[in-house]
Amino acid sequence: MGIHYNIAFTGFGSIARRHFQNIRACLAERGDSCSVDLYHSDSPRPLPPDTAPFIARELPFSAPIPDDAHYDVVFVTNPTSMHLDTLRKFSGHTAVFFVEKPVFDQTSIDKSIFSELRDTTCYVACPLRYHPVLAYVREHVPLQQVISARAICSSYLPDWRPGQDYRQCYSAHRDMGGGVGIDLIHEWDYLVHLFGLPQECHSIQTKLSGLEIDSDDLAIYIARTATTSIEVHLDYFGRHAMRTLDLLLPDDSLHCDLLEGTIDYQREGRKIHLDAQRNNFQLHELEHFLDIIQHHTNNDSTLEHAFNVLRIAKGEY
DSSP states (O other), rough: OEEEEEEEOOOOOOHHHHHHHHHHHHHTTTTTTTEEEEEEEEEOOOOOOTTGGGEEEEEESSSOOOOOOOEEEEEOSOGGGGGHHHHHHHHTSEEEEESSSSOOOOOOOOTTTHTTTTSEEEOOGGGGGHHHHHHEEEEEEEEGGGEEEHHHEEEEGGSSSSSSGGGGGGOOGGGTOOOOOTTTTTHHHHHHHOSSSSSSEEEEEOOOOSSOOOOOOOEEEEEEEEEEEEEEEEESSEEEEEEEEEEEOSSEEEEEEEEEEEEEETTEEEEEEOOOOHHHHHHHEEEEEHHHHTSOOOOSOHHHHHHHHHHHTTTOO
């Protein structure tokens, strides 16, 4: 007989809806099931017809959590600026959190949260680790031999969320946790996953474009480990979307394109093509998360680890 999970979501934006569909699919594949309570704003939008039948209860986030509410997993998928309060609000009602990235919107938090949740499993989302291009790099490239790594993520913020005014989304507002450095924290997460925490890191983070936002739209970093230099460029204003990683080794240079799903060995003249559909690697992450909470593997994206990555992304490491 399968496991039944009581799950809560805090907020139900686009990424939460993706997690909702994917966790149901992952559990069904394992022969398990779930019921879902949804905590969201006091003025919620109507749920889509394909979602409403699978929500057990809709509850206002501002109200107290019902005394009888205990959850096997709480998905923290509300704005980043609310994550810390959400963890504290639900800490007595669950032993497992899945926290959408970035973990917090700032580093000047009350750090007692780490000791408060020491006995709670807190996994912070990092789906690009499961991208097939980066999985290939981790498995097949001798990372200790990489002399230099250069990562770029450039795209146009108004194109991110079709049908929504980009000026109203959290990315546009510093006080809601927006800013390209932490919005695109994926890059630093996977670079740390590949090369470890840097020994030294410097950054420039500012607003340069004509976008009508008050958050930073450019973040540039240069860092080093004991063996590897790392350069990162992130922006909200690139009109041709790109997400690439270049690796310079003694015998070859690799150009990795995460959008195209390719690894190009430039000296050797060999190109590898992989399936880079977004939902596939996000499903893979949820499978990994389920393995963590079922004690089949260790938690490799804890609150403390994600906080260190946030420090790098904020230029405070």
